[in-house]
Amino acid sequence: MTTHKPLSAGWPLAFLEQMRAQLGSDFTEFESALVQPTPVSIRMNPRKMAGVATHQYGSAYNINDLAQVPWCPETSPVRAFYLPERPSFTLDPLFQAGAYYVQEASSMLLYEALRQTVNLNRPMRVLDLCAAPGGKSTLLASVLHPDSLLICNEVIRSRVSVLRENLDKWGYPNVVVSHHDPEDMNNLTGFFDVVVVDAPCSGEGLFRKDPDAMQEWSEDSVQLCSARQKRILAAAAPLLDKGGVLIYSTCTYNDTENNENVRYLVNSGFRNRPLILPAEWNVVEKQAGDLETGDAVGYQCYPHRVRGEGFFISVFQKTGFTAPVKLDARTFRTIxxxxxxxxxxxxxxxxxxxxxxxxxxxxxxxxxxxxxxxxxxxxxxxxxxxxxxxxxxxxxxxxxxxxxxxxxLSTAINQNLPGLALSKEDALRYFKKENLVFDEPVKGWLLAQYEGLNLGWVKGVGTRVNNYLPKDWRIRMDIKEYI
Structure with missing residues (x-):
């Protein structure tokens, strides 16, 4: 009989002791889950669903055969599915077209948190404060009223480009991408109806998916992460209007980064907003007894209970007042x-x-x-x-x-512009930034298309078609075995 190597042979002892104390008799199941393959899940772009229903995801199955992520069902604007294996997404033209986003299933609980606590049928101002690479930003864009403003901010400069690329693929025109420290946004006090803080954390919930994160973990790093999270939350709080909703999440398990920050918010002019989650979802309600409330103050996903990774989410409503900034479009502008x-x-x-x-x-x-x-x-x-x-x-x-x-890639583009339907082989050659040759001559600007979705621009010059894919978007993988 084959047995897996005990986690204690290579995992931080302090982390294992922490999880034994937190899970009790569930620890053995938790340990077993961490040596299982990481689930693969995708979330559809509701404005780019045409032509995707029978798309093959690297195997002999289509979207109608896939298990749904429970909190993103058929009736929601953010339909999400599990794949039985991980295909090469880079070499799927529909992924490059923004038809779907590859997102960890547990983190999609953001949709349920929004659905239960804000009115998604009215325009709002929303800030995703720690946005890269864009999973939660694209989810927000999908569910917000089309006249809502969505600002997607990333502190780390090197991560802004991937955020911008993913939002360009998603194709929604009501989005701002910004690069600011949270403290530098203090001229937007009282501006937002919703602020999402998916905080940088110790990454305990991703150890199965990213073993390198385990090597960086220490008890000291947990304390440093918690202190940084409090600084981010302290900067985020004034940005909300009174009654505004703050959603705080991490991909970790420990109380230092989760419950302690819940206490910090409740003591800083916020009240927690409990959620009602079906028992069959197997999401664990987290309590903070010293807050003297019988309601859950957060919700924890464990990999032995849900088909996903470790994830914590909590929701709060601002009770205090911050004088809102006054809009004045006559001030200096660059456009x-x-x-x-x-x-x-x-x-x-x-x-x-x-x-x-x-x-x-x-x-x-x-x-x-x-x-x-x-x-x-x-x-x-x-x-x-x-x-x-x-x-x-x-x-x-x-x-x-x-x-x-x-x-x-925009959902606002004229649908009557001329297009050029490509086979999968030609679509992959397009993403290799090769010029394409056809039997019949084509002229002028054309939209390269695959299964009805736009991939980018080409320009016909006789029988040659020049490729206008930005060089930074070019795929570098060998495509020979895929065509």
Whole structure:
């Protein structure tokens, strides 16, 4: 009989002792779960579902055969599924098109937390404070009212580019990507209805998925993480309007980073908002007895109880008042409105141009701002120093308009623009940034498409089709065995 190597042979002893104390008789099941394969889950983009229903995910199964993530069911705007194995997502053209996001299932509980505590049918201002790589940001974009503002902030500069790429793939025009320390956003006091803090943590819940995280763990690192989390929460609290909702989450198990920060928030002008989760989900309610409440103050996913990784989430409502910042779109800004002739030319690339105003950055980039959010975007142009917002459309070169890759992937693009349907082989060659050759000549700008979804731009020159995929998006894997 084959037995697995005891975790205690290679795992931090202090971590194992912590989990034995926390789980009691459940520890043996927890230990066994950590040597099982990591579940693979995907979440669909509700605006890019066309053509995806029978898509093959690297094997002989399609979306209709897959088990659903319980808290993202068929009836929700964020349908999510488990895959029986992990395919090469990089080499799936629909992944590159933003048809779905590969997200750990436990962390999708964010949707249920939102559904139970905020009105998703009205426009709101929402901040994802620690956003990269973009899993929770794309989930937020999917469920918020289309006239909501979503700011996705990342502190670490090297992670901003992957956040921007994932949000470009998702294709929603009401999104801002910013790069600020939380303390630097103090000119947005009282501005938000919802703030999501998926805090940097010790990563205990990801040890199965990322063994390297285990090597960095120590009791001291847990204390350092908890202190950093409190600093982030202290900066986040003033950004909420009175009655606003703060959602705090980590991918860890220990009380120092979870329950202690719950206590910190309750003692800082917030009350906890308990959730009602079905018992069959097997999510554990966490208590903090010294808060003198019989309600759960947080919810913990364990890998031996749910089909997912370790994850903690808690929800709070702000009870105190912070004087809100006043919007003034007349303050200094860096963009200018397009001239009438330019605007008319650029508007042709949009499905509903009347819903947008068109602007130009100092570098010549043309951007489309949803009119419902125009005043807010113009205010943010001066309120945030390091940001990108609106739909990046492209640039004028003389009288010609050069469309951007973000426009190709946007859900706001004109659906009647000419396209070029590609086979999977040609789609992969496109993502290798190879020029494509066809029997029949094509001319002008065309949308490279796969199974009805846009991949990016090509431009026909006779029988040759030039490839306008941005070089930073080029895949470097060998595709020979996949075509």
């Amino acid at each position: 200018r409105a397009l001239r009438t002739r330019e605007a008319a030319s650029a508007a042709k690339w949009l499905q509903n141009p009347a819903d947008f105003s068109l602007w130009e950055k100092p570098n010549g980039d043309v951007m489309a701002l949803p009119k419902a959010l125009e005043k807010t975007f113009l205010f943010l142009d001066s309120a945030l120093k390091s940001k990108g917002f609106g739909l990046e459309m492209g640039q004028f070169k003389g009288t010609d308009f050069i469309p951007s890759h973000a426009l190709a």
